[in-house]
Amino acid sequence: MKRLAKDALARRGMSALAALPGLLVLIIVLGLFLKSRAILAVQPLSRLVFGTSWHPLRGEFGLLPFISGTVWVTVTALALAVPISILTAIYLSEFAPRSVRESARPVVDVLAGLPSVVFGVWGVIVVVPFVGRVLAPLFGASSSGYSVLAAGIVLAIMIFPTVIHISLEVFASIPLSLREASLSLGATRWETARHVVLRKGSQGILAASVLGFSRAFGETMAVLMVAGNVPAVPKSLFDPGYPLPALIANNYGEMMSVPRYDSALMLAALVLLAVVLFFNVLARRILVRAERRSR
Amino acid sequence: MRKTALFAATLVAALAAFAGAGPGPDRDSARAATAVPELKGRLSLSGAWALYPLALKWAEEFQRLHPGVRIDVQAGGAGKGVADALAGAVDIGMLSRDIAPAETAKGALAVAVAKDAVVPTVSRANPFLAEILRRGLKRNEFAAIWVAQTLRSWDELFGRKPGRPIHVYTRSDACGAAETWAAYLGRRQEDLNGIGVYGDPGVADAVKRDPLGVGFNNINFVYDAKTKRPVEGLEVCPIDLDGNGTLDPRERVYATRDDIIKAIAADVYPSPPARELFFVLKGKPASPALAEFLKWALTGGQALVPDAGYLPLGKERLAQGLAAIGGTDTGR
Numbered sequence: 300m301k302r303l304a305k306d307a308l309a310r311r312g313m314s315a316l317a318a319l320p321g322l323l324v325l326i327i328v329l330g331l332f333l334k335s336r337a338i339l340a341v342q343p344l345s346r347l348v349f350g351t352s353w354h355p356l357r358g359e360f361g362l363l364p365f366i367s368g369t370v371w372v373t374v375t376a377l378a379l380a381v382p383i384s385i386l387t388a389i390y391l392s393e394f395a396p397r398s399v400r401e402s403a404r405p406v407v408d409v410l411a412g413l414p415s416v417v418f419g420v421w422g423v424i425v426v427v428p429f430v431g432r433v434l435a436p437l438f439g440a441s442s443s444g445y446s447v448l449a450a451g452i453v454l455a456i457m458i459f460p461t462v463i464h465i466s467l468e469v470f471a472s473i474p475l476s477l478r479e480a481s482l483s484l485g486a487t488r489w490e491t492a493r494h495v496v497l498r499k500g501s502q503g504i505l506a507a508s509v510l511g512f513s514r515a516f517g518e519t520m521a522v523l524m525v526a527g528n529v530p531a532v533p534k535s536l537f538d539p540g541y542p543l544p545a546l547i548a549n550n551y552g553e554m555m556s557v558p559r560y561d562s563a564l565m566l567a568a569l570v571l572l573a574v575v576l577f578f579n580v581l582a583r584r585i586l587v588r589a590e591r592r593s594r
Numbered sequence: 595m596r597k598t599a600l601f602a603a604t605l606v607a608a609l610a611a612f613a614g615a616g617p618g619p620d621r622d623s624a625r626a627a628t629a630v631p632e633l634k635g636r637l638s639l640s641g642a643w644a645l646y647p648l649a650l651k652w653a654e655e656f657q658r659l660h661p662g663v664r665i666d667v668q669a670g671g672a673g674k675g676v677a678d679a680l681a682g683a684v685d686i687g688m689l690s691r692d693i694a695p696a697e698t699a700k701g702a703l704a705v706a707v708a709k710d711a712v713v714p715t716v717s718r719a720n721p722f723l724a725e726i727l728r729r730g731l732k733r734n735e736f737a738a739i740w741v742a743q744t745l746r747s748w749d750e751l752f753g754r755k756p757g758r759p760i761h762v763y764t765r766s767d768a769c770g771a772a773e774t775w776a777a778y779l780g781r782r783q784e785d786l787n788g789i790g791v792y793g794d795p796g797v798a799d800a801v802k803r804d805p806l807g808v809g810f811n812n813i814n815f816v817y818d819a820k821t822k823r824p825v826e827g828l829e830v831c832p833i834d835l836d837g838n839g840t841l842d843p844r845e846r847v848y849a850t851r852d853d854i855i856k857a858i859a860a861d862v863y864p865s866p867p868a869r870e871l872f873f874v875l876k877g878k879p880a881s882p883a884l885a886e887f888l889k890w891a892l893t894g895g896q897a898l899v900p901d902a903g904y905l906p907l908g909k910e911r912l913a914q915g916l917a918a919i920g921g922t923d924t925g926r
Contacts, residue, residue, distance in 0.1 A: 354784055423796070428803060443761040443804055445789045528766035528790025539789055549766045549792070551677060557696070 328572065335566035338559050347566060353530040360563040362570060364530045368447070368540035369571070371533050372522060375451025376515045380458045381508050385497075387459075388466035393492045404467070411460035419524035422453035427525055435537050442537035445527035450540060453521050458511035465510060469503030470496055502586055509582040516575050519544035543571045634662035635883035641668075641675015641688030642770050643794035644710055644812040645871045647819070648902045649688060652895050656887055663883050671793070673768025676702060679874045685884050687874035690770025690812070691777075697874075704872040705915040707891055709905040711858050711868035712774045712810050713848070714831040715798065719805040721758070722748050723829065730834035730841040737779045739808065740764070740786045748806065763800050763809035766790030770869070775810045777866040802827040810867075814903045817851035824848075835864065851903050858905050870911075871904070878920050888919050 338347065338360060350361025391400050430452070431444025473496055481491040497504075527539020528549065547564055639649050646669040653665035670678075672690045679687030680700050693704040714736065716726060731751075738745035739762055749757035764786045765772040771794060772783040779786075791797045794815045801809040808831060818825045830848040832841050847857035857863040879885040892915050899906040907915075 356782055356784055423799070431804070441759055443789055443807065445791070445800070523766065524792055524796070529788070541790070545766070549790070550768055551674060
């Protein structure tokens with residue numbers, strides 16, 4: 300009897316704890332929504348989300364520059380990070396000698412643990428001048444270096460470890476016998492990596508990219524320091540951008556002095572959350588579909 | 595980042611409140627004694643970069659006078675200072691612009707503690723440096739660079755065909771320097787265009803590195819505290835105050851920190867961009883340590899002001915501040 304009671308207690312207790320994270324997301328969404336109602340009451344959502352003018356004192360709270368800034372920076376970062384990370388992971392798992400692989404792992408993990416301010420400072424000192432003085436003239440553009448591209452590069456370096464680490468785990472889980480079968484049929488190592496390892500691990504790689512994406516999307520400090528923070532929709536990689544998290548962090552202080560400013564920032568946070576959720580759900584669906592197809 | 599900082603600050607504030615609740619010295623008896631032996635507690639300050647160096651000096655000296663008091667100072671922009679003070683996360687918010695009516699309405703009490711100025715800056719590597727230093731820039735030229743964006747190249751500025759672009763920098767964080775610089779141009783911070791860089795040191799660094807850059811900084815981030823000359827690589831962009839197209843001797847006030855401070859005191863350098871700096875409280879000071887620190891900053895602490903690179907306030911202004919925080923005695 301006592302054992303059964305304990306069992307029931309454990310089950311109930313743990314299910315309550317398991318419900319907590321889900322509930323927390325709901326509470327956050329609800330809180331942000333309640334706070335942003337003040338601004339939604341005076342301006343329609345479409346004008347806020349698609350407005351391009353950000354002048355809080357004049358009551359103009361267009362979020363489009365920030366939303367597009369976020370998308371530009373994130374897409375740039377992913378375009379740089381994902382191919383490089385996957386090729387690195389393939390090399391480490393399929394080609395590299397054991398000693399190299401064993402010593403590369405801790406290096407990757409250290410990179411993952413560095414605080415983002417360190418990346419930001421490094422970005423200001425190295426990446427911003429590199430973009431401004433080397434890359435921009437190369438493409439015939441004039442840029443101070445504080446740009447979408449600089450933010451994308453810094454962010455790409457920040458998401459390398461996540462994507463490399465998970466891809467390595469994925470490749471390690473692929474049975475050795477599959478590789479041996481491929482090699483015994485005369486395939487080269489590269490052919491094996493491409494047609495067997497990559498194919499079999501494609502879902503895992505997608506999951507890795509999504510995790511990297513989530514990190515990139517919400518990253519604040521490092522991006523804020525190099526992105527240039529100009530509230531206008533960027534037109535090229537060398538234009539400055541102003542991502543949503545930077546908007547919230549920069550203007551947190553102005554909240555008290557301008558009417559409805561706090562409400563507009565809460566709406567920005569809600570939009571950020573909604574976009575992250577949207578992409579996560581989308582990636583999950585692609586993953587599920589790919590899984591079904593491969594069966 | 596911010597969240598953890600806020601959390602830490604809240605924790606510190608909570609500890610301070612806790613410590614303040616314990617048996618402390620009676621305020622009246624403490625005032626009666628010449629030295630205050632038993633003053634205990636924790637104080638936290640956050641906000642304007644402009645006040646940060648002075649607040650650090652004051653904190654250091656005050657902790658030496660009162661070993662029982664711990665003071666934490668964080669910089670993060672004027673807006674953050676007010677927001678933190680109003681949220682109760684810190685005891686004192688540092689503010690480097692005038693207080694907004696909306697902030698006073700929420701219970702913010704601003705006490706002027708010193709004066710300094712914002713100055714426009716260029717890189718020492720600027721190809722037009724000699725011309726800039728010879729003739730200075732007029733107010734309407736600054737406005738055309740930062741606000742209207744009609745002046746886009748350095749060559750144009752000196753009456754030639756458009757050529758090398760002006761890289762305009764401003765602050766990304768809500769801050770007093772940008773608000774004050776905008777006020778000089780008849781605008782507000784959100785009207786200033788340019789690449790937004792975080793923090794006062796950030797802008798100084800960006801301008802230093804960019805030969806075509808122009809920005810603005812609080813004087814204490816332009817002049818080196820030891821040599822009192824502009825820091826390596828940075829140069830003040832002189833203002834042609836009377837707009838006659840040349841820099842007269844009385845307008846050449848930027849060689850050393852002492853010169854610019856003298857110019858502010860003599861009202862040669864205008865306000866804005868010179869401005870008063872404030873401590874912001876949420877209502878009257880509650881703990882004895884806080885009250886004593888504020889009183890000391892406005893009396894004994896003023897002696898440190900010139901050395902730290904600021905302009906001390908006049909007697910009347912100090913007396914007003916003391917009255918506002920509830921200290922009736924006006925100096926010792």
